[in-house]
Each structure stands twice: as structure tokens, then as C-alpha cells.
Amino acid sequence: MYEGVVQNLIDELGMLPGVGPKSAQRIAFHLLAADPADVKRLAHALLEVKERVRFCRVCGNVAAEEECRICRDQRRDPHVICVVEESKDVVAIEKTREFRGRYHVLGGAISPIDGVGPDDLRIRELMTRLADGQVTELILATDPNLEGEATATYLARLVKPMGLKVTRLASGLPVGGDLEYADEVTLGRAFEGRRLLDV
């Protein structure tokens, strides 16, 4: 019975991304040996993140309230929106401190193999945000891989009739990579050297 409980924990941990069976076992036994107060804090943090954190109603970024910290910040430039695939890309870009505009988190990229089409992404929400004409530049910062490129092309074509300035991050980012893994200097320079996207 006791073993069953431990095994459950190992199985649950093993389902986390990047955690293989060996690591899951190591973490499980670490937790068994840890101070009960520490484990309670971890359990609390896990529950809290599920209960309290949600997605920003405006941009789709993770948020502690209805709107995320960036959307609530009046100093951020409302004329520029940077479109990214995931919330973690927002974090990566914020670290560069090159960007003072707003974000839009799509929740992925177009990939028929994975069954993801435009309707599965937060594209309709983006179009609503663009409708009032306040936004003048759209920066497409989807990942520099094939699916990210395809998503950028799709969006660029979609918004073309609106006459916005549409830019794509400069090359220099490792092709085929994740934005999240680009170092701050490279990503910062890619921002500075963004180019107009011609579709």
C-alpha cells in the first residue's frame, strides 16, 4: 500500500515535461526525505497556481488577475503589439528590455500535424484588439522554426488589409529554435533589427 502511494507520486512527476522516470524517482525520494513544512509549501504553491492564476483577458498572458501586469501598466505603448506563441516567450522578451509595447499570446503555432489550425489559436481575439485602429505596428515574434514562420505568414496576410506596419524579428536567431532559448543579447538585437514583412 505504502509503495503504491510512492509509485503514484513517481508516475505523476514523470508526466511533467522534461522529467524522465529516473528524475521522477529522484524527486519523489527527495520529497519523502524533505521537511514536511517544505513539502506543504510546494503543495500549496501548486494548488494556488491552479486556483489563482489565469489567462489575461486582453492578451492571453498568464495573469494573477483579470488582466496581466503588462496590460495594466499605463506606461506601456498601446500602439505596438508583439505577437508570441507562449507566455514564456513574453518572459524571454521582457528580459531584453528592448520592448515597451504590449503583447498578444497565441497559445501555440499553426501545425496540421499536431491538429492545430488558426481557429485553435487566439487569433480572433487579436483581430478584435486591432479593430479600433489604435495599434500601428504588429511585431510577429513567433518561434524561428517552420511552424512559427507559417503562423507569421498567416497573420501577416490576415492583417494586410488593415494597413498596419507588420514586422518580423531580424534573423540572427538560431533557425529552428525556440524563442525562449535565445540568449538575451541575440534576442535583443533581433528586436532592434526587425524587418518589414512583405507578403
Add this chain to the structure above:
Amino acid sequence: MRVCHLSLTDFRSYPSAEIALEPGVTAFVGPNGHGKTNLVEAIGYVATQSSHRVATDAPLVRHGAERAIVRALVARDERRALVELEINPGRANRARVNRSPVARPREALGLLRTVLFAPEDLALVKGDPSERRRFLDDLLVARAPRFAGVRADYDRVLKQRNTLLRTAAATKGRRRGPRRQDDEAAFSSAGAGDVLSTLDVWDSHLVRHGAELLAARLDLVEALRPLTAKAYATLAPASAAADLEYRTGVKLSTDCGRSRDILEEALRASLAEARQAELERGVTLVGPHRDDLHLALGELPARGYASHGESWSFALALRLAAYDLLRADGGDPVLILDDVFAELDGQRRTRLAEIVAPAEQVLITAAVPDDVPAELAGARFDVTEGSATRVR
């Protein structure tokens, strides 16, 4: 260019092997099935990261082992590079160059270049178009490793696009059942509009990578043509002349050039023309993945017409042409001749031996010592029961 040292862990039949190699000719001799080809296959793998015998990596890992490791110390002029590849079937392979990990294994391509002749080459002449496309693409990668990226991107776009087409075909098929008037309208409003607009996006990416591949293949075939004809004439002087032609389903007008822009335009137009058929069949019908390298002897196609001996000579001529081209680029590639002499008559044996003898490094496998031509006497390893011992 040459391999100075080869070291294997759990590759094919070898739990481990350490083999020091010298410039010039080295022959691996031993009974059938004792591990000669396994050694040269490993060297070929370092150059191309694929085997000349199997399409997947799994058979390369010793039965019962989890991964295989191949290390080769490569010398080019005065420079040396240690290339290490870890083969993990079902997971990503890993590579290190001079002990530093590289982000992707394909970054280790191009450090060693080989031209490998093997009995399997007969498929270049007798086999499906895919064999000849692979020959061209492998040669493109050997000449410019960035084509490994172009080909991978093209394959990925193709896979995405085919999935999308299949979805579209399935949606359409389902709606088609008892035919109602508003079917087509329903199709284009729910989801299908989505399909069509994203299809345009994938088209633009397919066109970009496809035209790059197409342009490179067309140039390559032009460069190979005279070299192949010359090599074939040397190997089989009495036979009709050998010729090559790249055949593509992309409509190219004869008078306009072959620049990337023109090819992109042509591929885009061919896709547009095929669109309806593609939506019905759920598969991409034009592009470099459907093309072929046509081989002719005089008036006749080689495939289906050439004799066994003629087919062999043609296959050898293609490899020799590849060798000429790589050599002209600089950096004499390592020549690997796996079991080829046993297949050739005396005259062609001598001709081939004369052509390859001056290369910086030639590696030969043969089941019996007599199969190694006298012109290619050199170092010799005895390969028996999965171990290689230097005997000369």
C-alpha cells in the same frame, strides 16, 4: 582528406573497436558476415549521418545495446577534427566536434566527405526515383552542408501540407454523402476556409524551400552530366553513351532561365494547377519530392533496358562523377569500395582500380584477398568474428 582513427562502441556487431588508419589503400578482408561492411558503414555514417544499407538508425545499434557511438579523427591538410556521434534510435542523436557538443548533429556534417561504392548502388539505376533523388540530395549536402537544412525544412513543410490536404479531403468526403445543394457552401464556411487560407501559407513555404532544392538539383545535374558520360565511357568503352536528365513535374519553359525567382514562380503556378486534384487526393502532387533523375544509354532509358553489367557501370559512373565533383571542390574525399570488385569483370576492375588508386585514402572490403586488384595493394586488416587485426 582522410580518417586517421575510427573508434566504435556498440555499433552493429562491434561491442568496441579501435582502428588506426593510414593514407593510401587499406583493405578489410575476411569471410562473409564477419563485420567488414560494418566498419566502412560506420565511416560513411560519420560523413552523411545515414547508412548506405538501411533507412533507419535502429539496426546500427548492437543488438541489446541502448545506443551506439562512432568516433572518427579526420585529417584535412594539417587540420584535425574529432567527430563523435551518438546514435539513439527513437530519440535525437547527439554530436560532438573536438569534444564540444553541437546544437544539432547536422552541424557535424561536412567535416568528413566520403564517396561510397557498394552493391546497393545498383538500385540507383534499377530502383525507384527516390533512390536517385537521394543520390542527388546526399551529394548536395556533401558539397554544401546547409542543404541538410533545406531538405529537412522541405520535408517538414511537405508533411504539414499533406496532413492539411488529407484533413481537407476527409472533411470534403464526409460532407459529400447525400449531396445537398448547400454542401459546398457549408464546406467553405466551416473549417474549410481555414484549410484553404492556411494551405496558401504552406504553399508559400513549400515554394520557397522547394525552389531552392530544385535550383540546386538542376545545377548539380548539369555539372554531373559530362563527368558521368566520361566515367561511363572509361568503364564501358564499347557501350552507347550515358546521359542524365533531371525530370520534374514543375512546368518549366525551355527558354527562360533557372534562377530561384523563376523556379519559385513556376512551382507556384504548378501547385495552383494541381490544387483541385490535391484537395481530392489529399497529397502534394508536384515538387522536388516527385521528381526523377532520368538515366539514358544512347536512345534508351537505362531503367528497364540496360543489361546487368551496363547497369553496374552506370551506377559506378554516377559515383565516380560525384567523386570528381567533390574533388574539384577541394579536399579529396575518402573513397570507400564495399565489395564492388567481386561484381566486376577483369577489364572494369582494372579501370576502376586505376581511377581510384591516386586518391588520398581508399578503403576496400573484400571476402577473398584475390578480389582486391593488384593496383590497390596496401595495408590490410583481417576481419574475423567481429574483430579487425592489422596483418600488413
